[in-house]
Amino acid sequence: MSVTINTNSAATIAKNNLNNSNTMLQKSLNRLSSGLRITAPSDDAGGLAVSMKLSAAIKRTDAVNTNLMNAQSFLQTQDGAFQIAGKVLDRMSELKTLAADVTKNATDVANYDTEFDALKSQLTAIGGETFNGVSLFSSGSSATTLSVATTESGGSSVTINQAALGNAVTNATSATDLADVSLAQITTAIENVATLRAQNGAQSSQLSFASDMLTVNKQNLEAANSRIIDVDVATESTQLARANILVQAGSAMLGQANASSAIALRLLGQ
Template identity: 60%
Template sequence: MALVINTNTTASLASAQLNSTNALLQKSINRLSSGRKIIEPSDDAGGLAVSVKLESIIKRTSAVQNNVSNATSFLQTQDGAMDTVGKILNRVSELKMLYTDVTKSTSDKANYDKEFTQLKAQLGNLEAEKFNGVSVFSSSSVGEVIISEDGTQKITLSAADMSSKLTSVTNASSLNDLAIATITTAIGEVAGLRAQNGAQSSRLAFAGDMLTINKTNIEAANSRIVDTDVAAESTSFAKFNILSNSGAAMLAQANTISQVALRLIGG
């Protein structure tokens, strides 16, 4: 290679290499400090596009999980009310049997009727129970609960018409007008509503489990695209840091090459 003054090719090449190394070093620092593998779209354009879609799925899945949890709470509230209704009906049936006791006086029976009147009022209150403004008991379906992030899978919450099941009991003016068979029929119908409630709650629980599994795996897939592997990136950082320091030293050395020509000229 010719010894020249105006052009220092070695220094130019060393400078270009140092700039390239410093750019890689800076990118490694950004990845480690942010925890993200994709700092700019140019880092992985295709991966970024996939990540955007996956993050959207994760957001929708979280929203569906909340909706499923709220529907479960609704059904639990409904079941709690039906449990109370069942206990009241059991008490009414007990009162009816006590009412038929031949040893009870008219005043005794009147006292039983007083409790029966209060229990009927409480049944009316339970029929009007609401959950966040939505009727717990209705003659029509509450609606559909979406159980998938794409909105294609749904569960319809069946109607729970408590009023129609209790009419024969609540319309009785006294225990004397109420037959045991009427009470037992009402108890059986309420039990049927509880079975319906339990079946829907069970399905929602399994749907919630599937949503959790899907979300966990989608988050893992997205993480592989956008999150920094700290162990691997730390190794790259150490490499680029050493190359940057050695590159700076070699550039300084390359800049002294032209001084050899000056010494020759000076004799």
């Protein structure tokens, strides 16, 4: 091997190796400190693109599940109104029975009619209840529906009812007084409200299963994304140790290569 002054090939090679080792060390440090396998697009461009799509799908899944929970709250609030309506109708049927007592005079019956009128007003008020500004009940003779998405892609949905509560209890609310309504009419109204509660429960159950499916889907999406984006700490720790040793060795060898030029000076001194 020739001895030269202007060119130190050994030092150049050692420097390049040291730079490469230092790059690997910094990459391992970045991965371990961030917990990510991909810290720059150049690490895995294709994997990064897939990860971004999966991350967006995970966020959409969360948002859809939130919407489902809000729809559940809507149905729970609606069912609470059904319960109160049922209690009001129960009291109406009780008043109708009490008013039929032969021992009650006209004043007693009038008192029952006063409460009956108040209960009719309460049923009407219940029919106007809202949830966050959205009507719980339809104002018409039939139910209207609200569509709730059940998938993050928006390709599937379920419907929940804005039930026609007013129409269900019309037999009881259209009567002017207790004498104008039969016990059978009030009983029919109670049965109608019971049917509406059953429909409410069925829709709530469907939403619960849809939410469970979203939860499972989110878990699977997160697992898939983790395999792409998250660092394997055990493997990367090994790479860090290797890169650290190479940096130390490269630094030592670069110093040794630079020192080798001193041979030329000793030759010139002779």
